[in-house]
Amino acid sequence: MADPEFQRQALEHLHPLYNLAVYLTRNGPEAEDLVQETYLRAFRFAHRFQPGTNLRAWMFQILRNTFLTFYRHREREPAFLDEGDLDTERNTMFHDAPQKDGAALEAETDLGRAIARLPEEFRTILILAEVEGLALEEVAEIMGCPVGTVKSRIFRAKERLRGFLKDYGEEFKS
Amino acid sequence: MTPDEPREDPGEEARFRRLLAERLPRHAAPAHLRAVIAALAAPPRRAFWWAPALSALATAMVLGLVALPLLPRTVEPDPLRTLISAVLSQHARSLMWGEARPEAVPAALPRVMEQTGIGLSWLFQGDDEIQLINAEPLVVEGRRALALTYKDTEGHTLTYTLLSWAGMTLPKQGRVKIDGYQPLLTQMEGWSIFVWKQKDLACFLISDLVSEEDLARFKQVFLKVRQGTEPPPQS
Numbered sequence: 001m002a003d004p005e006f007q008r009q010a011l012e013h014l015h016p017l018y019n020l021a022v023y024l025t026r027n028g029p030e031a032e033d034l035v036q037e038t039y040l041r042a043f044r045f046a047h048r049f050q051p052g053t054n055l056r057a058w059m060f061q062i063l064r065n066t067f068l069t070f071y072r073h074r075e076r077e078p079a080f081l082d083e084g085d086l087d088t089e090r091n092t093m094f095h096d097a098p099q100k101d102g103a104a105l106e107a108e109t110d111l112g113r114a115i116a117r118l119p120e121e122f123r124t125i126l127i128l129a130e131v132e133g134l135a136l137e138e139v140a141e142i143m144g145c146p147v148g149t150v151k152s153r154i155f156r157a158k159e160r161l162r163g164f165l166k167d168y169g170e171e172f173k174s
Numbered sequence: 175m176t177p178d179e180p181r182e183d184p185g186e187e188a189r190f191r192r193l194l195a196e197r198l199p200r201h202a203a204p205a206h207l208r209a210v211i212a213a214l215a216a217p218p219r220r221a222f223w224w225a226p227a228l229s230a231l232a233t234a235m236v237l238g239l240v241a242l243p244l245l246p247r248t249v250e251p252d253p254l255r256t257l258i259s260a261v262l263s264q265h266a267r268s269l270m271w272g273e274a275r276p277e278a279v280p281a282a283l284p285r286v287m288e289q290t291g292i293g294l295s296w297l298f299q300g301d302d303e304i305q306l307i308n309a310e311p312l313v314v315e316g317r318r319a320l321a322l323t324y325k326d327t328e329g330h331t332l333t334y335t336l337l338s339w340a341g342m343t344l345p346k347q348g349r350v351k352i353d354g355y356q357p358l359l360t361q362m363e364g365w366s367i368f369v370w371k372q373k374d375l376a377c378f379l380i381s382d383l384v385s386e387e388d389l390a391r392f393k394q395v396f397l398k399v400r401q402g403t404e405p406p407p408q409s
Contacts, residue, residue, distance in 0.1 A: 007215040011208065018203035032207050039211045111198050130194040158190055 006046050010039065013059050016132050020060065023127050024067045026116055037070070038063040057134070060142045064124060114164035122157035129154055254342065254369070258378065260314045262365055265333040265380045268323055274307040276300075286311050290320040292336055292375065298402030303327055304395060326395070332381040334399055339376040344369060352393050355400055359389075368396050373405045 017038060021031035041062050042049075049058055115123055125143060128134045129150070140147045275282075280299070287293045289311040300306040308323040312335070319337035326332070350359045357370035361384060368379040379399055383392035 004215075007212075011211065011215075014203045014208055014211070015200075018207065019201045022201040031201070032204070032210075035203065035207060036210060036214065040214055043215055111193070115198065126194070130191055131198055131200065133195075158187075 003046070006049070007043065009055055010042055010059060013056050016056075017059060017063050019131070020124065020127050021063060021067070023115060023123055024064075024120065034063065034067055034070075037066050041066060054138060054141065057138045057141045060128065060134075061144075064142060068120075110165060114161050114167075117164050118157055118160055122153055122160065125150055125153045126157045126161075254344070257315055257339075257376070258360070258362060258367060258369065261319075261333075261335050261378045262363060262367070262380060264312055264314060264319075264321060264335065265365070268308070268321065268333055269331055272308055272310075272323055274323075274325065276305055276307045279306050279309050283309050286320060290318045290337075292318070292320045292338060293406050294320075294336075294403060295406050296402060296404035297322065298334075298399045300324065301398065304332070304398070324395070326391075330381055330383060332379060332383075332395060335378045335380070336375050336403075338374055340374040342371055342376045344371060350393070353397055355397075357396065357400070366392055368392075370400065372400070372403065375405055377403070 014035070018031060018035050021034040021038075022028065025031045025034055038059065042059055049055065115126065118126065121143065125139055128139045128142060129136065134142075136147045136150050140150045143150060283297075286309045298306070304324050304326045306322060307325050308321075310321050310323075312319040312321050314335065314337055317337045317339065319335050322334040322336075324332040324334065344358045348358050348360055349356045355370065357368045360367050360369065364384065365380050365382060366384050366389060368377075370377050377400075379396055381388075381392055381395070383389060383395075
């Protein structure tokens, strides 16, 4: 098992990992299971992590691989959840952002639904790069693809997102 | 950026980034999840050497309790009940193969008493309603016994068995009061049985008088037998 210092550092990334897990699984309990499994693996294989390298990227990589291995097949199950049903109103209880008016909450709901409609590789890249603020190099490391691919996927993800938001009658608003 | 990479309006990109950062919900991990993961990371508690032994012992005890009713019982049988069963067997044997020799009984009694070691000063030798038809020595559960057989006018056979058993105790339950006496009245295998203790003698009177009406008659026979029997004074 991992040493206490490794465990402490790994736990610093709990919230971002859980956030991504929610967007991947679209289900709170599933997200918890996914994060637990991620940490279990990280602690078990802590000896493979090279100190001084990017622990955050390593943890995200484990989470995504675990999701692809164990959870992704459920995404194909239509009965799993209605498309894009993020139950964002309930989850805003845990939201870091300040309280907003009803219209803004509705826009968040549409935005959440739109994100959920993206393919996994677009969704993950968008969350990592635009929400968590990871550098493109980190995202590329996590996704196991070149930085240029990350950029093009971000671009296409945004394009799709714009289209989805129009479906909901939303526009990008500054 | 290479020429084939997608290009985006910087202003548009900035607005979009701000939209995502500000308006996309960020889900914070519930507190209990941190606790669960911290528990995952905690080293397993050192197992004490006795933990598996204790577990095995507890399992064995539970299995023992479950299997206890199925194990063969080695409980000491009730000696009185055992003796009653033996006396009943002798009564059944007497019914099937016993001889009716009322004329020979008076002459045979001294010899039988001597053989059994049960000497009686008096014993009930019958009347108009019931007749003593046999007297013989027996061994019942390893004890020498004297068996007297009676037959009433209706053909019912009764066996009166006496054996030395100073330590016999009778339960209070099942006693009946008959003219100052308190014998135990019980029924077993279709027979009615009076059991009582007279000095150092254990006495058993058996009959097939089991109905309520017959039991009244059986009680009268008991009285005759009980009052007509007198062991010798204890030395």
